[in-house]
Amino acid sequence: MIRLAIRNVGRDFGGVVAVRDFSLELAVGEFVTLLGPSGCGKTTMLRMIAGFIPPSRGTIELNGRLVSSPSASAPPEKRGMSMIFQSYAIWPHMTVAENVAFGLKLRRLSANEIRRRVDEILGVVRLSELAARYPAELSGGQQQRVALARAIVIQPEVLLLDEPLSNLDANLREEMRFEIRRLHDEFGMTTVYVTHDQAEAMVMSDRIVVMNQGSIEQIDTPYNLYNSPRTKFVASFIGRTNFLVATRNRDEVVFRGFSLPASHFHQLEDLGPQILFCLRPQSIRLSQSKPAGIEQEEFWIEGKVVSRSYFGDHWDYSIDPGGGMTIIASAERRQQFHVGDAVWLELNPKDMAAIRI
Amino acid sequence: METLWHRWDVTKILRSWDVTKILWVSLALVLIALVANPLLRLFMISFESPAGGLTLGNYIEAFGRSRYLVGFRNSLLLGFNVACLCLLFAVPMAWGVSRTNMPGKKLVQVLVLSTFVTPPFLGATSWILLAGPNAGWINRAYMGIFGAESGILNIYSFPGLVFVIAIYSFPYTFVFATAALGLVSSEMEDAANILGAGQLKATFAVTLPLITPALLGAWILTFLEAMAIIGSSIIVALPAKINLVTLQLWEFFGYPLKVEVAAAYSMPLLLITMGLFWLQQRIMRRKSYVSLTGRGGERRLIDLGRFRWVLLAYSALILSLSIILPYLVLLQAAFAKAWARGVSWNNLTLANFHYLLFEHSLVKQSILNTFLYSSAAATIALALAISIAYIVNRRLVPFGHVLSTLAFAPFVIPGLVLAIGFYAAYAPPPLALAGTAAILVLAFVTRFLPIAYANASAAIRGINPEMEDAVTILGGSRLLAIRRVVGPLLKRSLLGAWLLVFIAASREVSSALFLYGPKTRTMSVMFFDLTEGGNFEHLSGLAIILLFTTLIFVLIGLMAVGRDFMLSKGSE
Numbered sequence: 048m049i050r051l052a053i054r055n056v057g058r059d060f061g062g063v064v065a066v067r068d069f070s071l072e073l074a075v076g077e078f079v080t081l082l083g084p085s086g087c088g089k090t091t092m093l094r095m096i097a098g099f100i101p102p103s104r105g106t107i108e109l110n111g112r113l114v115s116s117p118s119a120s121a122p123p124e125k126r127g128m129s130m131i132f133q134s135y136a137i138w139p140h141m142t143v144a145e146n147v148a149f150g151l152k153l154r155r156l157s158a159n160e161i162r163r164r165v166d167e168i169l170g171v172v173r174l175s176e177l178a179a180r181y182p183a184e185l186s187g188g189q190q191q192r193v194a195l196a197r198a199i200v201i202q203p204e205v206l207l208l209d210e211p212l213s214n215l216d217a218n219l220r221e222e223m224r225f226e227i228r229r230l231h232d233e234f235g236m237t238t239v240y241v242t243h244d245q246a247e248a249m250v251m252s253d254r255i256v257v258m259n260q261g262s263i264e265q266i267d268t269p270y271n272l273y274n275s276p277r278t279k280f281v282a283s284f285i286g287r288t289n290f291l292v293a294t295r296n297r298d299e300v301v302f303r304g305f306s307l308p309a310s311h312f313h314q315l316e317d318l319g320p321q322i323l324f325c326l327r328p329q330s331i332r333l334s335q336s337k338p339a340g341i342e343q344e345e346f347w348i349e350g351k352v353v354s355r356s357y358f359g360d361h362w363d364y365s366i367d368p369g370g371g372m373t374i375i376a377s378a379e380r381r382q383q384f385h386v387g388d389a390v391w392l393e394l395n396p397k398d399m400a401a402i403r404i
Numbered sequence: 405m406e407t408l409w410h411r412w413d414v415t416k417i418l419r420s421w422d423v424t425k426i427l428w429v430s431l432a433l434v435l436i437a438l439v440a441n442p443l444l445r446l447f448m449i450s451f452e453s454p455a456g457g458l459t460l461g462n463y464i465e466a467f468g469r470s471r472y473l474v475g476f477r478n479s480l481l482l483g484f485n486v487a488c489l490c491l492l493f494a495v496p497m498a499w500g501v502s503r504t505n506m507p508g509k510k511l512v513q514v515l516v517l518s519t520f521v522t523p524p525f526l527g528a529t530s531w532i533l534l535a536g537p538n539a540g541w542i543n544r545a546y547m548g549i550f551g552a553e554s555g556i557l558n559i560y561s562f563p564g565l566v567f568v569i570a571i572y573s574f575p576y577t578f579v580f581a582t583a584a585l586g587l588v589s590s591e592m593e594d595a596a597n598i599l600g601a602g603q604l605k606a607t608f609a610v611t612l613p614l615i616t617p618a619l620l621g622a623w624i625l626t627f628l629e630a631m632a633i634i635g636s637s638i639i640v641a642l643p644a645k646i647n648l649v650t651l652q653l654w655e656f657f658g659y660p661l662k663v664e665v666a667a668a669y670s671m672p673l674l675l676i677t678m679g680l681f682w683l684q685q686r687i688m689r690r691k692s693y694v695s696l697t698g699r700g701g702e703r704r705l706i707d708l709g710r711f712r713w714v715l716l717a718y719s720a721l722i723l724s725l726s727i728i729l730p731y732l733v734l735l736q737a738a739f740a741k742a743w744a745r746g747v748s749w750n751n752l753t754l755a756n757f758h759y760l761l762f763e764h765s766l767v768k769q770s771i772l773n774t775f776l777y778s779s780a781a782a783t784i785a786l787a788l789a790i791s792i793a794y795i796v797n798r799r800l801v802p803f804g805h806v807l808s809t810l811a812f813a814p815f816v817i818p819g820l821v822l823a824i825g826f827y828a829a830y831a832p833p834p835l836a837l838a839g840t841a842a843i844l845v846l847a848f849v850t851r852f853l854p855i856a857y858a859n860a861s862a863a864i865r866g867i868n869p870e871m872e873d874a875v876t877i878l879g880g881s882r883l884l885a886i887r888r889v890v891g892p893l894l895k896r897s898l899l900g901a902w903l904l905v906f907i908a909a910s911r912e913v914s915s916a917l918f919l920y921g922p923k924t925r926t927m928s929v930m931f932f933d934l935t936e937g938g939n940f941e942h943l944s945g946l947a948i949i950l951l952f953t954t955l956i957f958v959l960i961g962l963m964a965v966g967r968d969f970m971l972s973k974g975s976e
Contacts, residue, residue, distance in 0.1 A: 097598055123597040136595035140613045149609075150599035201599060 049111070050075045050237040051096070051205060056105035056115075058091055065091045067261040069105070073237050078228070080240040080248040083258035084284070089241045090209055092258075096239060097130055097207050098123040109205070129198035129236075130207040133214065135190050137182040143169070143193050144178040150201040168200040171230070188219045192226070199230055206236040212247060224251055245285045249273070257281050273327075275400050282325040282402060289374050291324040291399070304370025305348040311396040323402045328363065330398035331376035333384070334391040346395050350374070352388045366390060428801040431792055435810040438850040442825030443817070446674075449828045450667035462668035466656075475647040476672065479631045482566060482648065486630035487623045489570035490577040493722050495619065498581035500715040503588075503611070504706045508716055515723040520575035521958050522727065523911040525635030525931065526947045527572045530730035532639070533737060533940060535559040539744055541733060560644035568640055569630050571726045576629065577622040584618035585611070590704045603706060617687050624684040628677050632818035635913040638932060649673055650914075653820055657918055663828055670821045681816040734951075737944035756945035767946065769923070770930040774953075777841060777926060778909035781848035782856075782902045788849070789856035790864075790898065794890075797864045808857070815854035819914030822851055826919060839921020847919055848909040855908060859901035863894050900965035907957050911950065927953075 051073040058066040066088040073079055081089035094100045096107060101120035106113055114121045123130075129150075138146055144165050151161045169175045172192040182190055191211065198206060208227070212220045228251050231238050242248055248255050249269045257264040257272065257280070265272060265281045276282035279290070291302055295315060299306045300322070309315065315322060337347055350368040362378045376392060384390055453459040466472060500506035501513060534540050535557035538547075543555020558564060588611055596606035634650040641648055649669075656666035708715065737743035738756055745751045760767045792811050796804035814822060826847045831838035837846075867890060875885035913928045920929045927950050934943050 097594075099594060099597070122602070123594070124600045124602050126598075127600075128598060130595070130598040132591040132595060134589055134591050136589065136591035138592065138595070138610055138614070140616075149596065149601075153600040153605075197595075197599070207598075 048075045049073070050077070050109070051239075052108040052111075053092075053096070054106050054108070056092070056095060056102045056107060058088075058095060058100065059103045064261050066095070066102075069263060071256060071263075071266065073239070075237055076235045078231050078238045078240065078251060078253045080242060080252040080255045081258055082242060082245060082248040082255050082284075083264075084243055086260075087258040088261040089243075089258050093207055093209055093239060093241045096205070097128060098126050126205075127201075127203060128205040128207060129201060129203035131194045131198050131209065131211045133210045135194040135211075135214075137190050137193050137197075139182050141181075142178065143174060143180050143182070143185070143196075146182070146193055147197045147200050150197065154201065164200055168196045171199075171233070172196045172226075187215055188223065191215060191219075191223060195227065195230060199234055199236070202234065203236060206231070206238045208238065208240045210242055212242070212244070220247070227251065249285070257284060259284075274398075276325055277400075277402065279323060279325075279402050282400065287328055287375070289326045289328065291326055291372075291374070293322045293324060295320050295322065302368075302370065303372050304350075304368040307394065307396060308345055311343075311346075312399070312401065315401060318401055318403055324399040325402055326374070326394065326399050328375045328377040330395065331374065332393040333364065333376055333378050333382060334393070335384075335388075337391050343395070346393050347391050348394060349389060349391055352384045352386050352390055354386060355384065364390070366392060368392070424795060424800045427791060428795060428807070431788070431795075431807060432810075434788065435792075435807060438846065438853070439810050439813050442822065442829045442850070445829035446667050446670070446821070446825035449664050450671060452664055454664060462664045463671075465662075466665050466669035471647060472652055472669065475649050475652040478562075478646055479649040479673075482562075482569070483627040483631040485566040486570045486573060487627040489566060490574040490626045491619060491623065493570065493574040494577035494622075495581050496715060497719045497722060498578050498585060499607075499611075500712075500719060502582045502585040503703075504708045504712060504715065506708065506712045506715045506719070508719075512716075512719050512723065515727050516575050516578050517958075519572060519723070519726040520579075521907065521954055522572060522730075523635070523913075523928065523950065523954075524569065524572040524633060525639055525913060525928070526734070526951065527726070527730050528568045528636040528639040529935075529940075529943055529947060530734045531559050531564075531568045531571075533733040533743060533944075534729055535564065541729075559640060562644075562646060565636070565640045565644065565646060569633055569636050570626075571722075572636075573626045573629050574722070574726070576625050577619070580618045580622035580625070581615060584615035586703075588614050588703075593706075621684045621688045624680045624687075628680055628818075631673065632677070632820065632914070634820055634917060635928070635932075639935060650820060653824070654917070657824070657827075663824065666824050667828060670818075670824055673818055674821050677818055677821075678816045731951075734944045734947050737940050738948045740941055743940050743944070756941045757949075759942060760945050760949070766925060766933070767930055770925040770927050771949070773841070773924060774910050774927045777845050777848060777924075778906045780845045781852065781909045782905040784845070785849045785853050785856040785905050786860065786898060786902050789853060789860040789901070790894070793857060793860040793864045794886075797861060798869060808861070811857040812854050814850050814852075819851055819912070820918055823847060823915040823918035826850075826915070839919075839924060841924050843919050844916060844924055844926070847915040848912060851912065851915055852905045852908050856901050856905050859897060859904065863897035863901075864890075866897075867893055896965060900961055903957055903961040903964070907954055907961075910953060910957075 049072050051071075053069055053071045056066060056069045057064065069088075069092055071079070081092060083089050091100065095102050095115060098115065098121055102115055102117055104117060107115035109126065113119075114126060138149075141149070147165045147168060148161050151164060156164075165178070166175065169178055172195055174189065174192055174196065177185065177189065182193065185193065194211070211227070212223055215223060224247060227240075240248075240251065249272075252269060254266060254268055255272055256266045259280045264278045265276065267275075272281060272285055276285065276288075282288050282290070293300045293302045295301075295309065296306070298309050300309050300312060300315070334347075337349070338344075348368050350366040353365040353367050353373055355365070356363045357380075359380070361380055362382065362384075364376050364378060364384060365373045366376055367373055374392065378384075450462050451458055451460070453461055497512060497516070501509050506512075532540070534542050535555075537543065537558045537560065538555050540555060540557065540559070542557055546552060546556050547554070559568060592610050592614065593603075593606045596610050597603070601609060632650065634654065637648050637650045638654070642651060653666050653670060656662045656669060733743075736747055739753060740747075740751050741753045741755070742751065789811065792807045795801055796808050817825075826843060827838065830843055830846075837843040871889050871893075872882065872885040875889055876882065880888070910926075911928055912926070913932075916926050916929050917932060920926065925933065927946065931943065931946055931950070934946060
């Protein structure tokens with residue numbers, strides 16, 4: 048069942064396009080993240096869903112009912128959604144309990160019911176002891192949980208989060224990721240999460256929408272985004288990667304310094320003569336000598352270690368396979384090579400995602 | 405051996421009594437003379453009988469008559485009403501300017517600034533021309549339109565007094581409110597919107613409570629302003645026979661002179677002022693939520709739709725009452741043979757200015773005095789302020805905060821109380837400064853030292869000490885660092901501070917009225933001299949000269965310092 052349908056939405060600000068032709072359907076209970084660098088239009092898109100900004104083009108439907116179009120846009124207070132803001136926007140003149148009760152009071156619930164639900168949600172976010180405190184007396188993480196409680200207590204169908212973790216330090220950020228995902232699962236809300244942090248997006252989301260300069264680059268699960276990026280932007284924005292340029296030559300794919308048999312690559316036909324491959328450093332296996340007597344012998348090529356960095360849990364080796372380009376390969380910490388050593392690399396076509404240039 | 409020992413001792417003494425320590429001691433002495441001593445003398449003299457000896461008689465006389473007590477009650481009432489009216493005038497306007505898409509914001513801000521720099525006693529005078537019983541322009545228009553027997557407004561009344569003070573005090577409230585609103589991020593309101601609150605509900609449940617501490621602070625400030633204002637009181641309350649604390653003090657200071665009784669009578673005013681300022685500081689500090697959670701989040705303007713014109717109309721109404729109508733009638737009267745005859749070619753004349761500038765024996769002198777005293781006061785105040793601010797902020801001496809406390813102290817002393825203290829301390833022999841230029845200049849210096857200090861301190865705090873360290877590490881002395889680095893960097897803000905003090909001193913009434921002598925009248929003293937003649941054409945002429953002078957210096961300030969001039973926190 049579709050909770051939220053965004054169809055061909057665009058938004059201009061004074062002639063500058065902030066969001067271009069954005070379409071997305073969210074199923075009930077789905078957790079979708081809008082991921083992209085600052086200025087990519089993700090927050091603008093979120094604010095259009097919330098109803099703070101009307102779209103310049105396209106429509107947004109909530110439960111099949113039109114809520115946003117260029118001509119008419121329901122105000123945020125009529126959408127029954129909830130939102131968590133980058134600054135938390137906890138009202139400092141109200142106690143924790145008053146903050147959380149605000150939305151319930153607007154819904155004219157009885158005093159008893161309000162108290163019951165505030166108590167319950169404060170228990171869920173582990174803030175019961177701090178109900179009577181003012182926000183100024185709370186830590187950043189506690190303020191964050193007040194914001195969560197305030198947004199969730201009204202049991203919204205749709206929860207929107209605008210970079211909620213960017214003001215927290217690294218440890219707390221990791222903890223809150225799981226907290227948010229846990230609450231999402233517990234209450235079954237449809238969630239739209241905006242962030243520029245790819246790690247956040249990867250661990251929390253069912254699907255990720257990668258945006259760049261106002262446009263959608265790719266919509267996919269975290270697994271597919273990482274392993275089969277479809278654009279150069281997605282490949283470089285998510286994780287580290289090697290970009291390898293190649294040309295097609297009858298039965299071979301020719302790289303600088305080596306070539307691989309074309310029969311092992313899929314779907315190269317519609318990409319033209321020049322092809323860009325994305326290859327993760329972690330997908331490359333290294334060996335001191337050419338492994339003998341194994342299948343797919345033809346994937347192994349020889350190179351030379353140009354430089355190396357040690358990270359404690361792994362090594363990064365820059366390797367020149369002979370054509371003057373360098374490939375970065377990760378190796379586990381015990382696999383030690385020295386600069387200048389000859390080394391064999393396995394470049395498996397199934398780990399190489401072809402990207403249109 | 406002995407000579408060596410001796411030499412070591414001398415250098416040790418020299419080292420421990422270096423330049424900064426000497427500066428510290430001399431600054432402390434100057435501040436004691438300017439701030440502490442007058443207050444101390446004020447307190448002591450209130451217990452002295454004119455013949456000498458301790459007595460409680462001054463207090464008995466000061467509070468022994470119901471007329472004197474009524475003055476207190478009236479002043480408290482006045483302060484309360486003015487402070488509330490200021491909220492009514494300023495808050496909608498401030499909200500419109502800082503949070504909505506109300507049109508004409510620039511103009512509104514310029515006119516609020518103009519209201520701010522208009523001396524309240526000039527405004528009060530123009531309101532006599534506007535709402536004097538029967539003859540006032542508004543009353544005549546009313547009678548003309550409705551054929552009424554008499555006008556509807558009487559400025560010579562308690563409501564008239566409240567209005568005429570509030571209409572020139574509301575810029576304080578405006579500045580406080582816009583500053584606070586400027587810190588409320590839009591996300592605070594967005595959060596209420598998304599949970600189901602409309603714009604109106606969000607404004608009242610979130611925005612207004614957030615700026616309440618600032619509004620309380622402004623309320624207290626305008627309350628105290630109204631309680632201590634002497635100019636408007638003389639112009640409106642005196643003819644209306646409304647007794648006020650200020651007028652009563654003035655009476656004690658007139659003939660026969662009762663300085664001791666005046667000192668006793670001013671004690672409650674001093675205590676109320678200090679108490680309320682203390683309260684204000686506590687409120688602003690303890691409940692300063694806004695600055696606390698203001699980080700993050702942009703600020704977007706609220707689209708008011710058609711209501712934005714209503715808000716503009718309201719602002720225009722307030723500002724025409726404070727600026728547009730008063731300036732029009734003052735201009736008309738200044739260039740008129742008889743103001744009541746209205747605007748016509750044969751009523752137009754320059755005779756008033758000719759009279760003031762060439763025929764009157766004292767006006768020219770008073771203009772010269774004003775420039776002289778104000779620039780002297782501004783220069784001395786700034787020199788003091790910058791020295792104190794530098795050694796306090798750079799922590800060059802222990803107990804620096806004593807100096808800064810003393811420098812800020814005059815802010816909580818009403819001008820006329822300070823004047824009485826100055827009189828008590830320096831009018832009698834041996835100094836016998838009564839009626840001299842020196843006592844006026846020193847009183848101005850003291851009165852506006854807090855403005856100078858706040859500005860100087862902010863400017864110095866804005867200069868990273870490492871910039872001076874960079875000079876010394878390259879081999880330069882601290883003095884070289886001050887001359888070549890600190891000085892040039894401070895130039896602009898110090899010019900701004902100098903102009904602020906100059907403008908404030910050039911229109912100062914309360915201390916000038918209590919301390920001037922026959923040859924040391926300033927323009928504002930001159931103005932009150934002329935009110936006794938009741939010639940409104942001449943008065944308006946002098947008002948125009950005064951306003952013109954102020955305007956020139958404000959313009960210089962705006963050009964040199966930029967838009968923040970005066971509307972920033974200079975007077976905090």
